[in-house]
Amino acid sequence: MADGDESALAALYDGWAERIHTLAFWILKDPDEAEDVVEETFWQAWRMASRYDSQRGAGSTWLIMIARSRALDRLRARRRWEDWSATTGNAGMLLEKTAVSAEIPDAHSERMERQAALAGALDGLPPEQRQVVELAFFDGLSHSEIADQIAQPLGTVKTRIRLAMQKLRQRLGFLREESP
């Protein structure tokens, strides 16, 4: 693909589009936005292919990191929009916000869904570590945002994330990616 081979892009798309869409959908909960993430991801991969260094990791990891990054950018933009709408008090915008919120399942069922989704991967982690990883992974919340959400000190949140990721890294064999 670094040589400008379109068939390589086509093959990459055929192999990974569905998985990228799944990841983006889990983060954004919106099929249209997930589709946009798919397009942005493959386009960025195409444009940045020459910078990809195979010595530094698998291509699939690189692709997934691009996709997750694009999805989180959109999620954060959406949050900024909702914050802005809420502070300006514009009725029309608030209606739009309500419409967006209506598409998202209620917080409890969404939390249960997420826990189930990563149950196998996070199996064995203490519940408090699982919780912070889920918030970081799905919502891209910063340390301080997670600390606010779960009402825990910032240092505690940092430690939990670090310990959880260290444990997951040690179990990398279990998590090793499979080609589609």
Next chain:
Amino acid sequence: MNQGLEHEELQDMLPAAALEILEEAELQRVLAHARACAECARLLEEYGQVTAGLSLQLPQAGQLDSGRSAVLRARLLAKARGDRRGVLPGPHQATTLIYRWSGWMVAAGLTSVLLVHHSIHRPLDYGWLATGALLAILIAVGIYAHVQRARAAALRDRVAALERRTPNS
């Protein structure tokens, strides 16, 4: 800061860097360190694999419609073909570039005008004060422009999403 201590501190931040939850300044510090430290570069890659591994564990949801996927694929390949032919940036891309730097251009222009004004009318008096004030103005305008760009990007995303949801648009 002692180099060993800084290395340890930044190494502790690697998991969060891989999850992309660091503030921008923290992330840049970590990436700069990882570029110079082979051990941290390797660890960052491994944490990246953990994050990617978690992504691959997710069960399928919101299935990509095959018809829309085919359209998307064709559009991507057409764009790639155009890109390979070395198509020059279109007016939209050129506008985006100007837009991206517009805040800094305005700030630089304003600073230049004020510097010229002060050099003519007050060559010696208040020199440092004026420089400090100008620097503060430059930074403030830069931050303001950054915030406005982020807000405009969020608005564009919402408008695009609404357009997609509106039939016959």
